[in-house]
Amino acid sequence: MTTRRGFLASLLAASTLPTLSWADAGSPAFLACAKEADGSYALYGITAGGADTFRIPLPARGHAGAGHPDRPEAVFFARRPGAYALVVDCAIGKVRHRLEPPEGRQFNGHGAFLQEGAILVTSEQMADGSAGRLGIWDADGGYLRIGELSTGGIGPHEVLLMADGRTLAVANGGIRTDATDRTKLNLPDMRPNLAYMTLEDGLVEQVSLQPDLHFNSIRHLATRDDGLLAFAMQWEGPAELAPPLLGLHRRGKPLTLAAAPEGEQVLMQNYAGSIAMNGAGTEIAITSPRGGRVQRFDASGQFIGALARADVCGAATLPDGFLLTDGMGGLLKLSEGRAHPLGLRARAWDNHVVGL
Amino acid sequence: MIRTLALALTLAGPVAAAVPEVVNEHAMPGFQAFSRATSALADAAAADCTPAALDDSYNAAFDAWLGVAHLQLGPTEAVTHSIAFWPDKRGFVGKTLAGMIADQDPVADDVGGYAEVSAAARGFFALEAMLFDPAFDGYETGSYSCRLVQTIAADLARTATRLETGWAGGFADTLLSAGADNNPVYLSKDEALRALYTQLMAGLEFNAETRLGRPLGTFERPRPTRAEAWRSGRPLRNVELSLKALHGLARTLANGPTPETDAAFAAAADVTANIEDPTFQTIEDPQERLHVEILQQRIQAIRAAVSDEIGDPLGVAAGFNSGDGD
Numbered sequence: 001m002t003t004r005r006g007f008l009a010s011l012l013a014a015s016t017l018p019t020l021s022w023a024d025a026g027s028p029a030f031l032a033c034a035k036e037a038d039g040s041y042a043l044y045g046i047t048a049g050g051a052d053t054f055r056i057p058l059p060a061r062g063h064a065g066a067g068h069p070d071r072p073e074a075v076f077f078a079r080r081p082g083a084y085a086l087v088v089d090c091a092i093g094k095v096r097h098r099l100e101p102p103e104g105r106q107f108n109g110h111g112a113f114l115q116e117g118a119i120l121v122t123s124e125q126m127a128d129g130s131a132g133r134l135g136i137w138d139a140d141g142g143y144l145r146i147g148e149l150s151t152g153g154i155g156p157h158e159v160l161l162m163a164d165g166r167t168l169a170v171a172n173g174g175i176r177t178d179a180t181d182r183t184k185l186n187l188p189d190m191r192p193n194l195a196y197m198t199l200e201d202g203l204v205e206q207v208s209l210q211p212d213l214h215f216n217s218i219r220h221l222a223t224r225d226d227g228l229l230a231f232a233m234q235w236e237g238p239a240e241l242a243p244p245l246l247g248l249h250r251r252g253k254p255l256t257l258a259a260a261p262e263g264e265q266v267l268m269q270n271y272a273g274s275i276a277m278n279g280a281g282t283e284i285a286i287t288s289p290r291g292g293r294v295q296r297f298d299a300s301g302q303f304i305g306a307l308a309r310a311d312v313c314g315a316a317t318l319p320d321g322f323l324l325t326d327g328m329g330g331l332l333k334l335s336e337g338r339a340h341p342l343g344l345r346a347r348a349w350d351n352h353v354v355g356l
Numbered sequence: 357m358i359r360t361l362a363l364a365l366t367l368a369g370p371v372a373a374a375v376p377e378v379v380n381e382h383a384m385p386g387f388q389a390f391s392r393a394t395s396a397l398a399d400a401a402a403a404d405c406t407p408a409a410l411d412d413s414y415n416a417a418f419d420a421w422l423g424v425a426h427l428q429l430g431p432t433e434a435v436t437h438s439i440a441f442w443p444d445k446r447g448f449v450g451k452t453l454a455g456m457i458a459d460q461d462p463v464a465d466d467v468g469g470y471a472e473v474s475a476a477a478r479g480f481f482a483l484e485a486m487l488f489d490p491a492f493d494g495y496e497t498g499s500y501s502c503r504l505v506q507t508i509a510a511d512l513a514r515t516a517t518r519l520e521t522g523w524a525g526g527f528a529d530t531l532l533s534a535g536a537d538n539n540p541v542y543l544s545k546d547e548a549l550r551a552l553y554t555q556l557m558a559g560l561e562f563n564a565e566t567r568l569g570r571p572l573g574t575f576e577r578p579r580p581t582r583a584e585a586w587r588s589g590r591p592l593r594n595v596e597l598s599l600k601a602l603h604g605l606a607r608t609l610a611n612g613p614t615p616e617t618d619a620a621f622a623a624a625a626d627v628t629a630n631i632e633d634p635t636f637q638t639i640e641d642p643q644e645r646l647h648v649e650i651l652q653q654r655i656q657a658i659r660a661a662v663s664d665e666i667g668d669p670l671g672v673a674a675g676f677n678s679g680d681g682d
Contacts, residue, residue: 063682079682080682109682157682219682234681238445240443240445240446261434262437262438262474262475263434263435263436263437263438263475264434266437267433267434271681273677273681273682289677289678289680290678290681292678293433306434307540307541308429308430308433308541309541310547310550310551310554310678311677311678312677313677326677327677327678328543328547330543330547332540332543338540339540339541340538340540341537341538341539341540341543344543344544348677349677350677351677351680351682
């Protein structure tokens with residue numbers, strides 16, 4: 001927690017030094033939104049050990065966001081359909097910028113920094129028709145909107161920077177939603193896809209699921225240094241089918257889908273809410289708040305094991321495993337199949353915990 | 357509001373002590389009984405595999421399952437599907453069994469390997485098809501189907517034993533040590549209580565919406581053959597036994613007087629006598645349908661009573677992320 005003295009010192013630093021670092025924000029390793037016990041919302045910085053480093057009140061429920069690679073600055077997105085995103089100075093606890101998508105576009109909850117933090121990209125859709133857009137913002141120049149690209153799909157959700165530092169992976173969820181709320185309009189015809197993009201060339205590769213899995217909305221992403229991309233899905237088709245919820249892909253190769261054994265697979269309730277790789281890149285975790293379950297797979301898609309934890313959703317990389325957060329306020333470290341409680345806070349952690 | 361607060365104050369102490377009682381007096385005896393009853397069924401099948409010989413032991417084992425089926429926690433979660441593959445919306449049970457029989461799949465002679473077959477060909481609903489469905493029940497001693505029945509029964513008994521061991525040898529402790537530093541599942545005593553309370557509410561919901569809701573269908577289109585285990589005549593019996601077990605859980609969980617809850621369970625039990633066909637196969641008849649609907653409403657009323665009397669004092673709220681989706 002920021003002490004009054006620390007807070008004043010930060011203010012002073014802000015006025016005399018050109019830049020602050022993440023150390024000035026208490027060196028958080030993760031960021032997560034939460035709903036407080038009194039019903040208000042806030043953004044928290046969290047250490048790798050699970051301790052709070054800072055708290056910044058938010059005006060409404062947040063979804064996910066991204067931390068700037070150098071500056072203690074994070075962008076957080078409102079829930080879909082998002083009318084704004086906030087760029088927060090995490091060292092002094094102040095909103096620096098409020099981003100609004102251009103006319104007719106909506107933020108879709110996720111974004112990523114690239115070019116050493118000079119550029120922010122945001123996952124967006126056209127309010128009318130849900131065609132995907134990647135919004136491009138000048139993060140070094142006051143977050144001015146400088147362009148946009150088509151994502152080649154409907155209703156994009158997470159966007160992630162690949163290890164090469166220039167390719168972006170986009171989960172085109174495939175679901176067209178009402179311009180004013182989250183009503184799903186095209187489930188019978190939905191066609192999700194995974195898109196790779198660069199700012200220079202736009203779409204550079206696209207892969208789709210086999211036709212009988214077209215109800216599987218690709219929504220969340222995790223990646224490894226060697227270019228392996230893992231994606232988590234949410235099934236909108238007949239509930240009794242329990243299809244795979246995890247996919248693996250490498251550029252230029254076919255997709256691999258991964259499921260747990262039958263009795264285990266159904267426990268996810270056809271829904272994966274977040275995905276993460278462990279620090280070593282040997283395991284992938286997907287979470288299901290509906291099933292209260294975390295499933296682990298190896299990097300070839302083989303099921304390893306599962307953990308029960310009510311309302312679990314947030315998942316992020318720890319050097320030796322995963323950090324998990326849940327709606328009851330719990331923080332858990334999952335390492336080599338064993339869960340270790342890191343803390344229980346009087347707040348409900350929201351869908352995602354974002355690594356810095 | 358004042359009433360809720362008063363309940364909270366009076367129940368806070370006793371409720372905190374409820375987890376050990378639920379584990380020791382409700383769950384563990386239930387899993388032991390289930391394990392015993394399925395072993396008896398496997399023994400009976402080994403001695404005589406024919407349907408007539410297994411009627412009693414099949415029903416006794418199914419009865420025992422209803423004593424614990426609502427405890428979807430720990431080791432139970434991942435095996436429930438292989439014990440009770442229902443609802444079976446696409447007829448997988450019949451299709452899978454028919455395929456195995458047509459192919460004379462050698463797995464029927466391999467109890468150890470049977471755990472690898474599709475859940476649709478395991479557990480009570482596979483047995484029900486073999487023992488009560490005219491498409492399957494005409495087999496003779498020594499036939500492929502006979503050995504298949506013996507193996508399904510033996511596999512079920514093994515699953516039940518593993519469940520009992522899983523609870524006794526680990527998961528019971530996980531519930532009992534809720535809030536301890538090294539407990540990775542329940543980070544506080546409250547969480548263990550809430551988990552048990554959630555089973556109670558979900559169990560009631562399952563009876564009302566699935567066990568009764570599926571055969572009720574719509575007024576224009578009732579669906580009698582969607583009733584659970586209707587071929588073995590168990591639809592109403594399953595609801596009654598499940599309610600009995602859930603009442604036991606409610607009483608143990610509350611660990612204090614629950615007059616509204618008790619009255620609501622009694623009111624539901626009262627109306628079951630009005631249902632003339634316990635298999636729900638005459639649910640197309642408006643009078644019969646009405647009786648089933650009344651039972652359904654009474655079960656929803658139990659949920660309301662439990663929520664007031666047990667849930668509110670526990671401060672239980674619905675999940676933040678699970679109810680959301682994104």
